[in-house]
Structures are given as C-alpha cells and as structure tokens.
Amino acid sequence: MPNPIFPQPEAPAAVSPIRVLLVEDHKMVAEALGAAFEEFAEIDLVASVDSLAEGLAAAEEHVPDIVLLDRRLPDGDGIEAITKLRDVSPTSRVLVLTGDANSAIAARILEVGGAGLLLKSGLLDELVTAIRGVAAGDIVIEPELLSGALAMLAGNPGGAIPVLTLRERQVLGLIADGAGTDRIAGELRLARNTVRNHVQRILAKTGTHSKVEAIAHARKNGLLERP
Known part of the structure; x- marks a missing residue:
C-alpha cells in the first residue's frame, strides 16, 4: 500500500x-x-x-x-x-x-x-x-548558407515595423546567428519554455509565421541592430 x-x-x-x-x-x-x-x-x-x-x-x-x-x-x-x-x-x-x-x-x-x-x-x-x-x-x-539565404529573403515585402523588447531582440539575434533553443536558453540563462514564449511573441509582433520569416523581416527593418 x-x-x-x-x-x-x-x-x-x-x-x-x-x-x-x-x-x-x-x-x-x-x-x-x-x-x-x-x-x-x-x-x-x-x-x-x-x-x-x-x-x-x-x-x-x-x-x-x-x-x-x-x-x-x-x-x-x-x-x-x-x-x-x-x-x-x-x-x-x-x-x-x-x-x-x-x-x-x-x-x-x-x-x-x-x-x-x-x-x-x-x-x-x-x-x-x-x-x-x-x-x-x-x-x-x-x-x-543561412546567412546568404536570409539576405535573399530579406528583399521580400514585410509588414509594419514592430516594437520588440530588448530580450526579444536578443533572442532574435541569436536565432539569426543559427542558434537553436538550447543554445539560446544557455546563453541568455532562460528556460526552454521561456525562449519558446519569446519566439511566439516575436512572430506575433512581426506578423510572420516562422523564425526564418521573422529574421528576414527584422533584417529588412533594422531590428537586429543593437538597441
């Protein structure tokens, strides 16, 4: 028992x-x-x-x-x-x-x-x-290859320029460097679920449907520059 x-x-x-x-x-x-x-x-x-x-x-x-x-x-x-x-x-x-x-x-x-x-x-x-x-x-x-591909995709038309928080821009910058969820969590000392939540907010704010689209949109609009 x-x-x-x-x-x-x-x-x-x-x-x-x-x-x-x-x-x-x-x-x-x-x-x-x-x-x-x-x-x-x-x-x-x-x-x-x-x-x-x-x-x-x-x-x-x-x-x-x-x-x-x-x-x-x-x-x-x-x-x-x-x-x-x-x-x-x-x-x-x-x-x-x-x-x-x-x-x-x-x-x-x-x-x-x-x-x-x-x-x-x-x-x-x-x-x-x-x-x-x-x-x-x-x-x-x-x-x-990812860097070159994103440069090509960055010419696609995007929506309005969103306002991202500092943390969201950090996450987006690491994604643009090819980092996966584990690496982002480790470098920013975040839980994996927190990283995923940031990614979802980034997609929502940028009006995109994938990380790649979000990066292309961000590069076109200067969102990957240091705040």
Missing part, C-alpha cells in the same frame, strides 16, 4: 519518439538509414518510400513529425513538393537531404516552409542531431 506520509515520487513521463517519414529513391541509402535509425530509440521510422507521390500519401496517412526528403526524386523536385507535403500534413516539418547545397537552394527551402537542409555527405550523428533540432522547432542550416 502506498504510504500517505511518504508518497512515492512519480515516475518521469515517457518521451514520445520522433516519428520520421523517409522519402529517398536510392535504395542503398534508404536501407542504411533505416538500419541506423533502429539504433536510436528516440526515432521511429514510420515509413520509407522512394517517390514524391508515395511520400505525399505516406505523409497524409502517418502524419509524421519529420519528413526526411531527398531533393531530387524520380517524379519531381523535392523542394517544390514541400508545400504539398505541408498541405496534407500541416504539423510535419520537412528536412531536405541533398548532395550539394548553396544559399539559393537554402532560400528556396525556407521560402516554401522547409525546416532545414543537410548534406548527404555528412555524418549520421549530424543527421540525428538535425532531426532532434527540427523536431524541437529549430531551423537546421549551416550558418553560412
């Missing part, structure tokens, strides 16, 4: 695995990733398909947390399919795998709502770290 005076501590809540859909037409790569993901309890590969058509159907069926998407597929351009993927599974975030990358490719991905870009030549640990980051709401792109 439980002791009413000295109650037992509650067991920690189980963490749900990150549900991943892989869209990759190279069978060897797909099989290698599938086998590798089995070693990570935090990743649940819900489906592996080799075309955009199958990817759209699988995304609608499984509603994965992450769609790991090859950029070049037999039936089309993966980047052009991001909007369709988000239409059939709005809560899914898309991480693009590619053999080559530049700022223009990164800008295309961000413009259509993608959450990141990773080179296929990278290490498995880098991919797993990227999946974790994207699942946590981060944008995962090499800082140099």
